[in-house]
Amino acid sequence: MGKEKVAIIGSGNWGSAIAKLAGNNVKKHSDVFDDSRVPIWVFEEEYEGKKLTEIINTEHENKKYLPDVKLSENVVAIPDLVEAVKGATALVFVMPHQFLSKCLDQLEGKVEKGAKAITLIKGVGVDGPDIHVFADVIQDRLGISCSALSGANIANEVAIDRFSETTVGYRNEREGQLWQRLFQTPNFKVQLIDDVAGVSLCGALKNIVAVAAGFIDGLEYGNNSKAAIMRIGLLEMKHFCQEFFNDVKEESFLQESAGVADVITSCLGGRNRKCAEAFVKQKKPFDELERDMLNGQKLQGIHTAKDVHIFLKAREKLGAYPLFDKVYQISWEGLPVEKLTEGL
Numbered sequence: 001m002g003k004e005k006v007a008i009i010g011s012g013n014w015g016s017a018i019a020k021l022a023g024n025n026v027k028k029h030s031d032v033f034d035d036s037r038v039p040i041w042v043f044e045e046e047y048e049g050k051k052l053t054e055i056i057n058t059e060h061e062n063k064k065y066l067p068d069v070k071l072s073e074n075v076v077a078i079p080d081l082v083e084a085v086k087g088a089t090a091l092v093f094v095m096p097h098q099f100l101s102k103c104l105d106q107l108e109g110k111v112e113k114g115a116k117a118i119t120l121i122k123g124v125g126v127d128g129p130d131i132h133v134f135a136d137v138i139q140d141r142l143g144i145s146c147s148a149l150s151g152a153n154i155a156n157e158v159a160i161d162r163f164s165e166t167t168v169g170y171r172n173e174r175e176g177q178l179w180q181r182l183f184q185t186p187n188f189k190v191q192l193i194d195d196v197a198g199v200s201l202c203g204a205l206k207n208i209v210a211v212a213a214g215f216i217d218g219l220e221y222g223n224n225s226k227a228a229i230m231r232i233g234l235l236e237m238k239h240f241c242q243e244f245f246n247d248v249k250e251e252s253f254l255q256e257s258a259g260v261a262d263v264i265t266s267c268l269g270g271r272n273r274k275c276a277e278a279f280v281k282q283k284k285p286f287d288e289l290e291r292d293m294l295n296g297q298k299l300q301g302i303h304t305a306k307d308v309h310i311f312l313k314a315r316e317k318l319g320a321y322p323l324f325d326k327v328y329q330i331s332w333e334g335l336p337v338e339k340l341t342e343g344l
């Protein structure tokens with residue numbers, strides 16, 4: 001069997017951090033991976049008067065989304081999505097969830113037969129009463145096996161090699177071990193679990209909880225309130241997964257980085273938390289805050305709150321998830337933020 005050829009689809013803050021790890025690890029495991037080239041698809045834009053792909057390919061740094069972190073020289077930025085995945089056998093999906101569907105439209109019928117994929121995207125696909133994790137969406141649309149990676153992984157910290165853990169929910173153990181080889185470093189520990197849905201849903205739903213934590217910070221309610229939001233949020237996450245997905249594992253919530261640890265880090269230090277605090281203090285809408293505070297990076301939590309609201313409404317289950325619903329109502333329907341804790 002030939003060596004695995006990796007392609008990374010997405011080059012934002014997390015996409016660039018993961019490209020750094022993958023670029024180095026393919027060299028470390030050159031018995032398994034083709035280490036000559038790791039293509040990364042870049043949604044082309046100008047940054048400081050130059051094309052972002054040109055900056056990445058000459059300076060080996062994504063100056064817009066992950067400044068001051070050097071990427072290995074085998075990481076090659078490519079603006080054409082289909083060209084970026086040409087010949088790839090190991091596809092890493094890592095773009096903000098709102099852009100996945102358009103990418104899959106372009107990729108359908110274009111990926112290598114027998115390729116495998118992993119998604120690092122945090123979000124869910126909702127269509128009225130139907131809900132899907134993105135690993136399933138990718139698998140169905142492209143006809144390839146797709147695992148999921150999620151964890152307490154603030155990208156800027158992983159990128160500078162601070163000790164962190166993550167969880168891979170695998171389709172089969174062999175694929176889990178392949179992804180572990182691609183991403184694990186002495187300071188980035190990759191745990192494996194046979195729970196694609198649980199890992200994916202933890203990553204999506206914790207973003208709603210992080211928005212709630214940001215509201216608490218905006219209200220200056222203090223640490224007890226924030227701890228309560230984390231606890232209630234984690235329970236709603238677990239309840240939601242167990243109610244609507246058959247095969248999720250309890251360990252994914254309580255023992256894995258994807259569950260409890262990601263709730264904690266996101267409620268302390270994530271972008272969703274930061275913008276939600278500003279929403280309360282500055283009284284500006286989220287799209288304006290995203291534009292002013294994130295320099296092109298994207299919020300996921302408020303969109304996931306809306307997706308989950310649409311789904312729960314269609315299933316007539318809104319009352320069963322009061323925290324998720326309060327986040328939706330405050331973010332999208334003008335409910336006063338002081339109502340967040342009412343009835344929890």
Ligand SMILES: NC(=O)C1=CN([C@@H]2O[C@H](COP(=O)(O)OP(=O)(O)OC[C@H]3O[C@@H](n4cnc5c(N)ncnc54)[C@H](O)[C@@H]3O)[C@@H](O)[C@H]2O)C=CC1
Pocket residue numbers: 010011012013014015016042043044065094095096097099120121122123153154155156296297298299300
């Ligand atoms: N940043 C972080 O700390 C972490 C992020 N994640 C997840 O990883 C996923 C990707 O996040 P990031 O890499 O941080 O992205 P990001 O939040 O930095 O978003 C910017 C990216 O979106 C792209 N983009 C903008 N407009 C686009 C369009 N119209 N079509 C396609 N792409 C477009 C930009 O080119 C850029 O690559 C998200 O689901 C996020 O929740 C997961 C763990 C950590």
Ligand SMILES: O=C(CO)COP(=O)(O)O
Pocket residue numbers: 122151152153154155207210262265266269270271272273300
């Ligand atoms: O997923 C993350 C940390 O694990 C990042 O969360 P934010 O998108 O809120 O920054």
